[in-house]
Amino acid sequence: xxxxxxxxxxxxxxxxxxxLLRCNYSSSVPPYLFWYVQYPNQGLQLxxxxxxxxxxxxxxxxxxxxxxxxxxxxxxxKPSAHMSDAAEYFCAVGAGGxxxxxxxxxxxxxxxxxx
Amino acid sequence: ETGVTQSPTHLxxxxxxxxxxxxxxxxxxxxxxxxxQALGQGPQFIFQYYREEENGRGNFPPxxxxxxxxxxxxxxxxxxxxxxxSALYLCASSExxxxxxxxxxxxxxxxxxx
Numbered sequence: 091x092x093x094x095x096x097x098x099x100x101x102x103x104x105x106x107x108x109x110l111l112r113c114n115y116s117s118s119v120p121p122y123l124f125w126y127v128q129y130p131n132q133g134l135q136l137x138x139x140x141x142x143x144x145x146x147x148x149x150x151x152x153x154x155x156x157x158x159x160x161x162x163x164x165x166x167x168k169p170s171a172h173m174s175d176a177a178e179y180f181c182a183v184g185a186g187g188x189x190x191x192x193x194x195x196x197x198x199x200x201x202x203x204x205x
Numbered sequence: 206e207t208g209v210t211q212s213p214t215h216l217x218x219x220x221x222x223x224x225x226x227x228x229x230x231x232x233x234x235x236x237x238x239x240x241x242q243a244l245g246q247g248p249q250f251i252f253q254y255y256r257e258e259e260n261g262r263g264n265f266p267p268x269x270x271x272x273x274x275x276x277x278x279x280x281x282x283x284x285x286x287x288x289x290x291s292a293l294y295l296c297a298s299s300e301x302x303x304x305x306x307x308x309x310x311x312x313x314x315x316x317x318x319x
Contacts, residue, residue, distance in 0.1 A: 094247075126310075133209075133295055133310040134248070180247050192238065192261050193297075193308060195247030 092117045092183045096196035104204050109153075109168040111199045113181030116162065122184040123164040124193065125155055127177045134180065140164060151175070176203045209298050209311035217317045218286050226281045226314045228296030236260075236299040237279040238308060239271060243292045254279055283316075291318045 097112040115121055122141050126134040138149025145157045155166045164181060178200050182193040210229045218224050230237050236255045240248035250263035254273035268284040277298070283290055293315050297308035 124307075131315075133312045134297075136307065136309070139307060182247075192250045192253060192263070193240075193248075194250070195240075197247050198245075 092121065092185060092194045094181050094183050094194055094196035096179075096181050096199050098199055099197065100200045100202065102202040102204065103171045105173055106170050109166070109171045109175065109201065111166040111179050111181075111201065113155075113164045113166065113196060114162050115164060115181070115183045117183055117185070119185055123155075123157060124182040124184065125149065125153070125164075125166050126180045126182060126195075128180065128198075129177045137166070137179075171201075171203045173203050173205065176201055209296055209309050211294075211296050211311040211314050213314060214312065215315045215317075217319060220286055220288060220318055222286050223282065223284045224286060224316060226283075226294050226296075226316070228279045228281070228298075228311060230277045230279070230296075230298035231309050234298035234300055234309070235277050237273055237277065238297045238299070239279070239281045240295040240297065241265075241290075241292045242295060242313070243289075248295055251281070286318045288318050291316060 093116045095114045124139045125137040128134050137153050138147045140147050140157045148154045153168045178198045180198050181196045184193045209231050212227045238253040239251040242248040251265050252262040253260045257273045270282045273279045293313045295313045296311045299308050
């Protein structure tokens with residue numbers, strides 16, 4: 091069984107400040123981990139993914155995430171927030187083999203960026 | 206290359222009715238997954254279709270059913286609608302031959318049951 095916990099349903103930062111969105115996962119098999127972003131009334135857009143290669147993963151729009159197996163974490167960061175980063179962010183875990191395509195999502199974190 | 210498209214974008218139905226939602230997968234993708242996203246929640250996996258066969262199902266009752274067609278487009282059918290079925294329904298397609306799951310999502314269909 092797999093699960094994802096996103097710590098903090100709302101995160102507020104000032105423009106130019108560091109963004110840190112937290113994600114912890116549970117998986118009985120080596121996980122594939124993802125971060126998606128969702129803008130209002132839209133679908134999900136993939137930001138980045140971890141697939142057992144490099145533990146530090148770089149994604150689009152300046153975001154990156156680090157896979158830490160010992161901490162079962164996959165936190166999302168961005169050095170300098172931009173107003174356009176305001177959205178909801180979802181961490182997800184997937185499994186390979188016959189379960190590929192099934193993603194388990196966290197509850198989401200709404201990011202607010204203040205001028 | 207076209208992305209994942211879903212229709213309709215919005216839908217209002219009455220409790221007890223049936224609804225069909227449609228999804229066209231991204232070009233070259235043979236796997237389609239459906240998710241339900243209730244307000245304020247993360248998406249929940251309903252089921253997945255791979256080459257026209259169901260390939261995994263989440264914790265949803267049998268009144269949620271689906272189809273995948275030879276062109277890999279897909280339908281989600283929900284019978285006997287309940288108020289709690291009101292949600293954003295997301296379709297995602299996956300790249301064939303890729304072991305890990307990289308799902309590309311459509312814009313979703315917003316279903317309201319009254």
